[in-house]
Amino acid sequence: MNENQTKPLVGIVMGSASDAPTMHKAAQVLEEFGIGYEMKVCSAHRTPQRAHEFGAGAQERGLKVIIAAAGMAAHLAGVMASLTTIPILGVPMDGKVMGGLDALLSTVQMPKGIPVATFAVGNHGAVNAALFAVSILASSDPQLAQKLVDYRKAQTAMIDENPPAA
């Protein structure tokens, strides 16, 4: 099962099943924070109706944030952003042409009026989108805000100042 027990606050959509290994990293972050999420494969191009239903009904289903991951001409985040006013976070997937630059530009270069918050290409972006989703939820949840501060501190503490030996 892709959803955890608590009521989903974050929707994770991906353009292809092949994006799942990357997006499970986002899901894992949400689980560490005890945030409910739902996770779906939902292509802007091949399942446009499913994408439409996911985006148009998101707010009503109680979602507070959507993380949308796609590669190549990555339109999924943009489609979500066109259908709802809740925050949309875009994660460009790796690709062959210029190392994912196609997906990055397709996600970030949104026109005035319909924002997509874009993160780094691939795994780094997936983790960061999840952490950013937490920071949005934390802005009205002091307990979660504290958890996020603690997570950050732990992350800092884990970085050994001594590099591994040659």
Added chain:
Amino acid sequence: MNENQTKPLVGIVMGSASDAPTMHKAAQVLEEFGIGYEMKVCSAHRTPQRAHEFGAGAQERGLKVIIAAAGMAAHLAGVMASLTTIPILGVPMDGKVMGGLDALLSTVQMPKGIPVATFAVGNHGAVNAALFAVSILASSDPQLAQKLVDYRKAQTAMIDENPPAA
């Protein structure tokens, strides 16, 4: 009025009114061939419902081809392609980041299953998309096919082999 008298066979959609000067060049080509067209501003992101209606109803309205022009994270052609199986022609608009490369990659790098035929960035692409639309219509209209051959010959004949003097 943006439409000519004959029944529209080609739909021209553009993501922003600022794309009109470029897309009028496409319209002019269609007029030279006496092909009816309709022309609309229709943003994938800011008017998603209008885009949906345009694309989903295209075939029923009698359109045989859609030319979709957009800049930046150019999703309009992709959205059209997701909604209908008639041929979609994409024209990337000029932009600041890498001279329109954002729009080019966002238009051409479509995933397997949902094709968008992409043309050059800007004016060249607009004219060529229109000529390509003519070639599609010509594939079942011998008279139009002949017109296209004549147009090509005239175009060739017009190119003076002597360069202008220094």
Added chain:
Amino acid sequence: MNENQTKPLVGIVMGSASDAPTMHKAAQVLEEFGIGYEMKVCSAHRTPQRAHEFGAGAQERGLKVIIAAAGMAAHLAGVMASLTTIPILGVPMDGKVMGGLDALLSTVQMPKGIPVATFAVGNHGAVNAALFAVSILASSDPQLAQKLVDYRKAQTAMIDENPPAA
């Protein structure tokens, strides 16, 4: 044998034998739709006469569409487009410099007057060019048009909304 039994309506040309694995994916799509095709290795640069004969005689041989695949300074689609007025579909092949961007730009940036419809770099583009060829043929063949709608629906249905487990 590279051709199927029915009369070829689509010509598939590729600049090098090494492009065959990619272009067989295009051929397979045409076979699924029962569309006859011919398939040739034909380099714009190393076999210019063969390219010329292929392109100049295409229409007379009954071809309705040509799919041309090439890498690097990918001129094959442009050469075809200069020799005939039937629709030319270009598929840029993967390459080392910028991940195929050389082939993409060489294919898509055609000057005003001679259109090449360009698709994504590599396998995605090969499949999509074939589907696009089907859509052109379908524009005057209602039965084929219905097949294409059915193919699209089946494609949509095959996409499981549940991502594979982590």
Added chain:
Amino acid sequence: MNENQTKPLVGIVMGSASDAPTMHKAAQVLEEFGIGYEMKVCSAHRTPQRAHEFGAGAQERGLKVIIAAAGMAAHLAGVMASLTTIPILGVPMDGKVMGGLDALLSTVQMPKGIPVATFAVGNHGAVNAALFAVSILASSDPQLAQKLVDYRKAQTAMIDENPPAA
């Protein structure tokens, strides 16, 4: 005065005074929504202490979101993100090298653990970052959420479907 009367919830920082014309567009959006903001020039490199104070004290000053704009090796958003856990929105400024691609990559390619939500290069990104800030605040403010929905509707309604005449 750069701040409006209401208590600032959004901080706008920019790396250089020359970024002000772009960032005033972000400020204007916040004013339309009646959201208090503070706006400062604050270079990651030339005024690191000011940047540190701005970022480290942001949450305590009551800021809920920071919008950070910078060009070239655009580090300002990253610096903010390293100093606080509230959401940081990055706006890359136009530049000469590859049309702002330097600032885009410097802003978006953040390593795992420290997210920066990145928007389009230049004016489009500035407006969208502000709208995204509104969407974050709206996630715990139903009245603001409604305003955002209304703004979106008005924006959609304003887009005339008829392109300007040639």
Added chain:
Amino acid sequence: MNENQTKPLVGIVMGSASDAPTMHKAAQVLEEFGIGYEMKVCSAHRTPQRAHEFGAGAQERGLKVIIAAAGMAAHLAGVMASLTTIPILGVPMDGKVMGGLDALLSTVQMPKGIPVATFAVGNHGAVNAALFAVSILASSDPQLAQKLVDYRKAQTAMIDENPPAA
């Protein structure tokens, strides 16, 4: 008249009349060396037959070198190279997408077996292609070789070591 009196040894072809201002700079270099040339507008795509005749008959007409200039999907040099074994020099023209990178890659990335010697984008490349043509002719013409050495010395001597005052 575009040709000078002496028997043409160098052919200058350009894809469009708009390339003439750039290519006149190449012609001027040849004139300085007293080398006969012919100069034609001859598009690979819009006048393929003219291009074919120019290239296929070049050697017979007495041409020793061809300089081919084109922009965008710059195929002209490649077409020439496919039709003759005399040296082909390619000059990519400026363009919007990535500042002429499209023409550069379309000219230089020739496949194994059909070489095109490529020079810098725009004016620098035009002058250098002409100088390179001179160096080819000079390889069997000691007098011309001496002229080239003198030209180089004069060029070196003309570069004042003192920069212009601020």
Added chain:
Amino acid sequence: MNENQTKPLVGIVMGSASDAPTMHKAAQVLEEFGIGYEMKVCSAHRTPQRAHEFGAGAQERGLKVIIAAAGMAAHLAGVMASLTTIPILGVPMDGKVMGGLDALLSTVQMPKGIPVATFAVGNHGAVNAALFAVSILASSDPQLAQKLVDYRKAQTAMIDENPPAA
């Protein structure tokens, strides 16, 4: 232990432990010259305080040069440069997007007033940054300057003019 016995004159910082294999190559060069160094993992984003302490205290600790290596949105060198006036040498790490171009642009495109001396992406850059650090120290140490001349001579002598057989 990452430091050698002599008093550290050069600080090597890297954004992630995964950069260590590359930066050990820099350390090895310093050891060949008998130059003391200290080497730390110190992320601009995940350990900003550690980065601040390293940079702000560098001069006082006796460091004469800092070599800072980072990937992606590589801010570490810029952060160091903002905190001290001793020379900062930046080494961009390899990455997926455009082969490290993200790190290169993030390191080199520093705004007026805060210089970072940037070297090639990856191993070449690491070795060269170390050699450059030696050249800085050598500018007031004639013995070291002589060692550097000898090193260069030995390097030259080691390059066999005969290529390895096919």
Added chain:
Amino acid sequence: MNENQTKPLVGIVMGSASDAPTMHKAAQVLEEFGIGYEMKVCSAHRTPQRAHEFGAGAQERGLKVIIAAAGMAAHLAGVMASLTTIPILGVPMDGKVMGGLDALLSTVQMPKGIPVATFAVGNHGAVNAALFAVSILASSDPQLAQKLVDYRKAQTAMIDENPPAA
């Protein structure tokens, strides 16, 4: 006159007289610090002997640092670095292809063994190379080191935290 009265410690070379407006900005920084410099036009390609003499004799003439500026295939800094072991600072000039990326890559991507410290494209890089030259000289000149600290402080103080009004 391009040199000031004091003994030159810094050499400024540029590949073309057209680079002078940019490099005068570097000279001005050195003048503010009272550092003697010499300034020459000296092309790696068109005046190779002058370049050789400049580089090979630099150390003997008392130069401690060389700043080398060039555009396009910017080899001047690399040539200097091949001829001397004193620190070489490279400044890539603006260009058309990808906004100076050609010069940036030609300057920074030096092979292992011959370092060139590279700065931002154009004016920013010119000023920063000069400041970096000061930092090198300051590493054995406490008075100059103090001046540099003061300069930095003044620079910081000059940045008004209030952006200019809209």
Added chain:
Amino acid sequence: MNENQTKPLVGIVMGSASDAPTMHKAAQVLEEFGIGYEMKVCSAHRTPQRAHEFGAGAQERGLKVIIAAAGMAAHLAGVMASLTTIPILGVPMDGKVMGGLDALLSTVQMPKGIPVATFAVGNHGAVNAALFAVSILASSDPQLAQKLVDYRKAQTAMIDENPPAA
């Protein structure tokens, strides 16, 4: 031994021994045509004197053409071109940053006055540079010109029009 028996007419230089596998492909082409060549490792940066001697003495040693191969900030071809007026052919080597684009731009973007004829990145370019050298020598050697025509014909004949089976 890297040289064949006949008097060398072509010089092949490469910046690093690691370029040898690629440049042996060029040598092999020359051998097929019975053209004498010499082949040396000769770095513009690490063995500048050897490079100088190679280039400055080339014409006197009887060389008619030089093929220069290098990677990264590929200056070797430019250095050769600055030292002699015989034709210089540049071959950019593969690299990590943008797939050899650094070497391509460093080789091709030569300033007005000092031409380098540039070929494709890597193996294709190496073979083509050799074929181009043959075409230069053939321009005053009818027998060699005929051999080149035959080689081209054989190459064309070898390309099977049937693609390999799937």
